[in-house]
Amino acid sequence: MSPKLSRILATLSGLLLVIFLMLVVSEKVPVFSDIYQRLELLVYDQRMRFHLPEKNEVQPSDGTRIVIIDIDEESLQHEGRWPWSRLKMVDLVEKLNAAGAAVIGFDILFGEAERNPAQVVLSQLDKKSKLHKEINLIQHNYDSDQMFANTLANSEAILGYLFHFQYPLTSGLLPEPLPLENTEDNLVSQLGMPSMTGYAAPIEVLTSNAKGGFFSLALDQDGVTRRAPMLARYNNQLYPSLSLEMLRQFLLLDAIELETSTIKGREHLEKIHLGANFSLPTDSSGQLLIPYRGPAETFPYIPAWKLLSGDFDKNLVEGALIIIGTSAPGLFDLRATPIDSVYPGVEVHANLLAAMLDKKFLKQPSWVTGADFVIALISGLVLAIALPWLTPLLQFVLSLSVAAIILAVTGWLWASKGLVLALAGPLLVVYLLITIFNFIWGFFYEFMTRNLLTDMFGQYVPPELVEEMSKHPGEFSFAGESRELSVLFSDIRGFTSLSERLTADELKLLLNRYFTPVTGVIFDHRGTIDKYIGDLVMAFWGAPVVDPDHALHSIQAALQMLKATEEISAVFASEGLPEIKVGIGINSGEMSVGDMGSKYRRAYTVLGDAVNLASRLESSTKYYGVSLIVGERTKELALEHFVWRELDLVRVKGKDQPVKIYQPLCSIEELTPELEEELKLLDQALAAFRSQDFTQAKNLFSQLHESHPETYQYSQYLERLEQFNQEPPATEWDGSWVRVDK
Structure with a gap:
C-alpha cells in the first residue's frame, strides 16, 4: 500500500470514527453513550475541583453570612439520640432569634407528630375522674408541636420537605405553592419539566405556621450530586427549593417571575427572576448546577449542642442565613459530590445560597448541547483530516494545540462567565480517540511496511539499510x-x-x-x-x-x-x-x-x-x-x-x-614516493604509446619492466610494441586495444 493510499484510508476511517463519536455524543448509541456520559461527569468533577474559589471568597461578597447549625455526632452525645424533642427545637430557634438570625432554614423533615405527655397520662386515667378532667384542661400547655409551631410563626423560618420522583406517596401537609408574577394560567402545565409523584411534608400544625421549601436533590446516573432543582412541579403547581425560599424571604419578595422559551411546542424554563436585576439561570427542568465553594466545612459550622448551651459566637449568627441540618452519619444526610465522596447535604444548600447571593452561577443554557456538538465535530474533523498527512511529531503538536485551545476556551468560559461546555466530547473522546487512532494506524502501517520491506529487500540488503528504509518506507518499492x-x-x-x-x-x-x-x-x-x-x-x-x-x-x-x-x-x-x-x-x-x-x-x-x-x-x-x-x-x-x-x-x-x-x-594515504614515481613513468609510457612514439614507449616500458617485473602490464605492452613493430597500426589509430573475447 502506498503512503498516499494509506493516508487517504486513514482520513476516511477517521471521518467515519468522527461520525460514530457524534452519534455517541448525541446519545444515539446506548452503551457507548452511557460510557461517554460517565466520562463527561468525571471530567466535570475534575474541573469543579480545579475552579474552586479561594478561601476568602467562600462567603457571599455582600457581607451576608451563611452559617450551618450542625446536629453532629457530638451534639447527639450531649443532647440525646435523634429525634429530639420539639421543645429542644423551640429552644434552638429562640436562641437563633435572640442572636439576630435573618432567616432560618430546616434541612430536616418534621413528618411525625410528637406525643403530648399529658395525653399519654390521660390515656391511663378514668375519663370520669377529677384528675382526668384537670389534666384535660391543661393538656394544651404540653403540646410541644404547637409550641414549636408558635415559635415558627414568630420567626423567619423555612421548614424543609421532600418530593418523590417515582413513588405516589403523600404524607403531611404540603406548603402553599410558589406565587408567580405575570404568568399565564396554563404555563406551569406546559413546562418541559418532570412532575413529582408524591411528597413527604411536615405535619399540618407546623406547615400552617411556617413557610416551606423542599430539600430534595437531583442525583446523576453515578449517584453524585452535581445539580439541585430550584423548582418542582406537583399537580400543575410550582414549589420552591429550601435555598430558593430562604433567599425569597431574605429578599422580602412576594412573588417570582419565570422566563421561558418555546422549543418544539414545549415551554422550556430559562431563568427564574427574583426582582428586576436578579435571576437564576436554570436548565429546562428547573435545575441549577451547584457551584461548590470548597470541601466539607468550608462554611462555618456551629454544633447544635453549643447553640443550646449558649456557648457560641452571637456575632456570627447576627444577620446570617441559618441552615439547620445534620452531619451525623447515622442520620443519613451525607452525599457524594464532585468535591468529596462524603459531603453533608446541609452544606449543599449553603453552596446554593452563596451562589445566588453572589450571582455567580454555573450555566448550561439550552443551546449548550448544540455548541458542545459543534465543538466536538469541528475538533474531530480537523484532526481526522489533518493528522494522517502529518509526521508523528506534527501530529503530536497539532493534537496538543487542539487540546490546549479547547481547554483554554472552556476554562475561560467557566471561570469568567460560569458557562459549562462539555470537555469529554471534544477532548477526551474526539481528540484522544482520533489522535490515538492515527498513532495506531501509523504504527501498524509502519510495522507492515517494515515487514514488507524486510520481505522485499531483506535478502538483498543489510539489516541496517532495511532499518534505514523503514524510516521512510514510501521512498522504496x-x-x-x-x-x-x-x-x-x-x-x-x-x-x-x-x-x-x-x-x-x-x-x-x-x-x-x-x-x-x-x-x-x-x-x-x-x-x-x-x-x-x-x-x-x-x-x-x-x-x-x-x-x-x-x-x-x-x-x-x-x-x-x-x-x-x-x-x-x-x-x-x-x-x-x-x-x-x-x-x-x-x-x-x-x-x-x-x-x-x-x-x-x-x-x-x-x-x-x-x-x-x-x-x-x-x-x-x-x-x-x-x-x-x-x-x-x-x-x-x-x-x-x-x-x-x-x-x-x-x-x-x-x-x-x-x-x-x-x-x-x-x-x-598509503601512496609511497616509489609508487608515485612508477605511476608518473607509466603515464609517460602510455602517452608515448598512444601517440605512436613507439621508440620512447619501448624505452619507458622497458624501464618499468626491469624495475617491476611482477607487474604483468609492462611485459604486455612490450609484446604489443613488438607486434606493432611488425605490423604498425593505421595512421588514424586512437591508441586503443581491441579485445575480441569477453
Whole structure:
C-alpha cells in the first residue's frame, strides 16, 4: 500500500470514527453513550475541583453570612439520640432569634407528630375522674408541636420537605405553592419539566405556621450530586427549593417571575427572576448546577449542642442565613459530590445560597448541547483530516494545540462567565480517540511496511539499510527506475578445474564458506546483493537506498573482499583444500534497477550497458593479470580517495567506443614516493604509446619492466610494441586495444 493510499484510508476511517463519536455524543448509541456520559461527569468533577474559589471568597461578597447549625455526632452525645424533642427545637430557634438570625432554614423533615405527655397520662386515667378532667384542661400547655409551631410563626423560618420522583406517596401537609408574577394560567402545565409523584411534608400544625421549601436533590446516573432543582412541579403547581425560599424571604419578595422559551411546542424554563436585576439561570427542568465553594466545612459550622448551651459566637449568627441540618452519619444526610465522596447535604444548600447571593452561577443554557456538538465535530474533523498527512511529531503538536485551545476556551468560559461546555466530547473522546487512532494506524502501517520491506529487500540488503528504509518506507518499492549506480562482479578463478577436484558436497561447503564472509563485506559497505551464479557474486550500490558515495563504497568493498579472499584461501590451504583467487570488475553509470522477471520468478536487479561493461571488466582481470579493474566513471567518482593505475584504453566486445580501465592500488594515504614515481613513468609510457612514439614507449616500458617485473602490464605492452613493430597500426589509430573475447 502506498503512503498516499494509506493516508487517504486513514482520513476516511477517521471521518467515519468522527461520525460514530457524534452519534455517541448525541446519545444515539446506548452503551457507548452511557460510557461517554460517565466520562463527561468525571471530567466535570475534575474541573469543579480545579475552579474552586479561594478561601476568602467562600462567603457571599455582600457581607451576608451563611452559617450551618450542625446536629453532629457530638451534639447527639450531649443532647440525646435523634429525634429530639420539639421543645429542644423551640429552644434552638429562640436562641437563633435572640442572636439576630435573618432567616432560618430546616434541612430536616418534621413528618411525625410528637406525643403530648399529658395525653399519654390521660390515656391511663378514668375519663370520669377529677384528675382526668384537670389534666384535660391543661393538656394544651404540653403540646410541644404547637409550641414549636408558635415559635415558627414568630420567626423567619423555612421548614424543609421532600418530593418523590417515582413513588405516589403523600404524607403531611404540603406548603402553599410558589406565587408567580405575570404568568399565564396554563404555563406551569406546559413546562418541559418532570412532575413529582408524591411528597413527604411536615405535619399540618407546623406547615400552617411556617413557610416551606423542599430539600430534595437531583442525583446523576453515578449517584453524585452535581445539580439541585430550584423548582418542582406537583399537580400543575410550582414549589420552591429550601435555598430558593430562604433567599425569597431574605429578599422580602412576594412573588417570582419565570422566563421561558418555546422549543418544539414545549415551554422550556430559562431563568427564574427574583426582582428586576436578579435571576437564576436554570436548565429546562428547573435545575441549577451547584457551584461548590470548597470541601466539607468550608462554611462555618456551629454544633447544635453549643447553640443550646449558649456557648457560641452571637456575632456570627447576627444577620446570617441559618441552615439547620445534620452531619451525623447515622442520620443519613451525607452525599457524594464532585468535591468529596462524603459531603453533608446541609452544606449543599449553603453552596446554593452563596451562589445566588453572589450571582455567580454555573450555566448550561439550552443551546449548550448544540455548541458542545459543534465543538466536538469541528475538533474531530480537523484532526481526522489533518493528522494522517502529518509526521508523528506534527501530529503530536497539532493534537496538543487542539487540546490546549479547547481547554483554554472552556476554562475561560467557566471561570469568567460560569458557562459549562462539555470537555469529554471534544477532548477526551474526539481528540484522544482520533489522535490515538492515527498513532495506531501509523504504527501498524509502519510495522507492515517494515515487514514488507524486510520481505522485499531483506535478502538483498543489510539489516541496517532495511532499518534505514523503514524510516521512510514510501521512498522504496520494487518499481523500475533509471539511476546512476555502481555494480560489481566477482568470480572465482579456475572454478571449473576446482569443481572437478571436489565432490558436490565439498564444493557446496567451500562456496558457502567463501560467500558468507564476502557477503558480509558487501553488506558492511552498504551494498545490495543481486545474485549468486555458481562461483560468481553480483552486487550493486546506490539502490534501493540512495548512496551518493556508491562508487567509493563499491571499491572499498572490493578491496576488503580481496583481503578476505586471501585469508579464506590461507585457511583452505591449511585444511588441504584448493586455494582460491578471484577477479573483480566494477563499473558505474546509468542503469535500470527494479523488480524484473516473469510472473513465475522475479528478482530485484540491475540492467544496462554499464552492467554489461562491469561483467566484461571482471573477465578482463585474467587478461591483465590483476584482481580488480574499475571503469572510467567509477574512477571519476572515487578519484580523490585512491591511487590509480591506468591499465588500458580498450574496446571490449559489444562496445564501439574505447573505454579507459583502471586498477585502484591503495588509498591516497598509503601512496609511497616509489609508487608515485612508477605511476608518473607509466603515464609517460602510455602517452608515448598512444601517440605512436613507439621508440620512447619501448624505452619507458622497458624501464618499468626491469624495475617491476611482477607487474604483468609492462611485459604486455612490450609484446604489443613488438607486434606493432611488425605490423604498425593505421595512421588514424586512437591508441586503443581491441579485445575480441569477453
